[in-house]
Amino acid sequence: MSEKHVRIPSELPILPVRDTVLFPGAILPLTVGRESSLSLLNSLQGDEKILGAVAQLDPRVEDPTASDLHAVGTAAKVHKMVRMPNGNMVVFLEGLKRIRVVEMVTFRPFLQAHIEHQPDIVGPADAELMALTRNAQELFRNVVSRSPQLSDDLQGVVLNIEEPGRLTDFIAGTLPSLSTMIRQELLETASVRARLETLIRELSKELEVLELRTKIQEQVQEQVNQSQREYLLREQMKAIQKELGEYDDAQTESEELRKKVEASGMPAEAKKECERELKRLAKMTPASAEYMVSRTYLEWMTSLPWTKSTGAEEIDIVRAQAFLDEDHYDLEKVKQRILDYLAVKKLQPGMKGPILCFLGPPGVGKTSLGKSIARALGRKFVRISLGGMHDEAEIRGHRRTYIGALPGQIIQGVRRGETNDPVFMLDEVDKLGRDFRGDPSSALMEVLDPEQNATFRDHYLDVPFDLSKVLFIATANWIDPIPEPLRDRMELIELPGYTEEEKIFIAKKYLIPKQAAEHGLKQEEQIQFTDDGLREIIHSYTREAGVRNLEREIATLCRKQARRMAEGKTEKLEVTPEVIREVLGVPRYRAEKEVEERVKHPGVAVGLVWTPAGGDIVFIEASRMRGGKQFTMTGHLGEVMQESMRAALSWVRSHAEPYGIDPDFFSNQDIHIHVPAGGIPKDGPSAGIAMVTSLVSLLSGRQVRPRVAMTGEISLSGIVLPIGGVKEKVLGAKRAGIKEVILPEDNEPNVKQDLQPEMLEGLQIHYVSTLDQVLEIALAKPEQPTAEAPKPRAAEGTPTPQVGARSVH
DSSP states (O other): OOOOOSSOOOOEEEEEEESSOOOOEEEEEEEEHHHHHHHHHHOOOOOOOOEEEESSSTTSSHHHHHHHHGGEEEEEEEEEEEEOOTOEEEEEEEOOOOOOOEEEOSEEEEEEEEEEOOOOBBBOHHHHHHHHHHHHHHHHHHHHHHTTTTTTTHHHHHTTTOOOOHHHHHHHOOTTSSOHHHHHHHHHBBBBBHHHHHHHHHHHHHHHHHHHHHHHHHHHHHHHHHHHHHHHHHHHHHHHHHHHOOHHHHHHHHHHHHHHHHHHHHOOOHHHHHHHHHHHHHHHHTHHHHHHHHHHHHHHHSSSSSSOOSSOOOOOOHHHHHHHHHOSEEEEHHHHHHHHHHHHHHOOOOOOOOEEEEEEEEEEEEHHHHHHHHHTTTOOOOEEOOTEEEEEEEHHHTTTTTTTOOOOHHHHHHHHTTSSSSSEEEEEEGGGGOOOOOOOHHHHHHHHHTGGGGGOOOTTTOEEETTTTOOOEEEESSSTOHHHHHHHHHHHHHHHHHHHHHHHHHHHIIIIEEEEHHHHBBBBEEEEOOOHHHHHHHHHHHHOSSSHHHHHHHHHHHHHHHHHHHOOOSOOOEOOHHHHHHHHHHOOOHHHHHHHHHTTSSEEEEEEEEEETEEEEEEEEEEEESEEEEEEEEEEHHHHHHHHHHHHHHHHTTOOOGGGGOTTTTTTEEEEEEEOOOSSSSSSTHHHHHHHHHEEEHHHHOBBOEEEEEOOOTTTTBBBBOOOHHHHHHHHHHTOOOOOOEGGGGGHHHHHHHHHHHHHGOOOOEEEEEEHHHHHHHBBBSSSSSOOOOOOOOOOTTTOOOSEEEOOO
């Protein structure tokens, strides 16, 4: 029925619609399920059921009000209503006229509003309007011809519409690609000319998209046709070769793989598996996916060094030692272990390779040492990094049922080494991950067990491969993250940090020549490093156990000289402390000054700690305030360290009087111990004597002597117990400018074994067995001594030692 024959009242029930816009002249089926909308439809009476269809601003609103609706909608006639079994209703609406909602009259049980008609503004029927109309018709016809969603009959329909306003409404209601926002904009636009311009713009966009889509489809179809053509040609070629009696590619490939299997020298079980796979391969067509899977598997099997070794070359111990000394300074313990292995290997060639683990801070040469060992042994060197590895399949490989499956990193590394006895470095073994994909450290246990790795079975190969001849070397910065079963399979060799003199020697022999060559400089002619200059870099610009940052700073100085030479300044650069401060800027570390400043006040002691980056100093600060019996411990401390603090407080309370401390100090005072650098986790018992010293210093008012550091575990009876990491801690103290170190007496053998006399130069070591001896050395003498100073005594119930603390210069 035409809109001209229907009278539209000035007050209409409003039906909110979501994600759609009804245009005049269009038929729209709607599914109605809201209670208010069902009430509206049930209230319509008579033959001509008229309502207002208005789009929602936000389709997610379930119970829209006047503010949730657009101002312009469409008066619509209800042609048919069908009730569904689920209680919803399908209604067919015909758009009649544009309307504007003036005011809402009622809100319950449904919306009802005063409306006013919004007539089209056509303007003069000039040539421009006619051109816009024809342009819109032509664009729409092109869109219909290219769109699979639109019927071709629409091309004839659009040509029969002469009124521009009806034309825009028809196209806007028919074009499926228009968004709800654009449709609403077209509905609200009263000017027909403006509607045509908007519609032409949107039709042009849609036509461009459809043309691009057609172009892509044509390219894909062309590629498919080309593939089909090539397939037919190949099949014809095969038929011709068969008639001529020639072998096809697949048969030739199978024969080549069979020859490789015979020549590989693989064991019987692996050979049997390859023959079975060759039989399967012969029955497949090269175009099948399974053919490529079998072929790739056979290529992996035939490329592995089943029997290929480095060779039976005579082992020369002297030459091997020369190689190790040439590449690395010091590290005698590691070198001796490698030479011992070579000596046994020379006497017993069939021995299994050891599983070594180099443990030490970054930059001490763990990875490069593996290369030197391979060179000394005359073997290939293979390295894989385990840092961040989470998937067990990275070690054992993927099963062939998975697409793109490959062997694990162990088999891949052996293949890269091209021999079955390479030096295989497992770098960063302490940084292995673990999650839902598996535990790589558990998979490594079979690899690193000399009793099991002779029959290592990779998931991809699914046959045993002998790894017993491989020399596995793992590296780690920290021992704790390595699981105990894996740790048990490795021989740990610790690489401690370097002393100052060792760093200077390494820099002069290795680092400076290397960096000078890399930067195109002639050492001694164009750049020369003085010993004082190197000491300045080590003291003021690097704080590390290794030499990685030292090499980085040397490279910076070489770059500066290279730039000066490029600018025409050809004079030699002598690297002195003054030049270093000019190039590298303000010194980053002033450890000596820091220690002296921090221990000026009573209650601050200097402890020694072990870290993955080497030994270092740590400050133990104690403070007291009014209160009573509250003991606070801060600084991101672990349980063991907190227990050590409580033990220190208990000892001080039970031995207060000999040190001039009120025995009841804890009754009316609160004690707070803090270990700075709160962002870094700390744990362990070795700071026990530093905690006692800090508390006694605070409560007695006696300062801790400057440049004195200490480490040792304590017992409640006042005995100083031994600790670990002695070498790293002593070297860390020396780097920090400490002059005196207090160590447990039981650690004296560690010092004599691990530290050479030149390492202890300028450092005084005090060996103690009781806390009384510690305090006698660590605390400054009282400024106003009493008539009779208290005599140091052992803890209650412990015999007083006959021999006091001993000092070693």
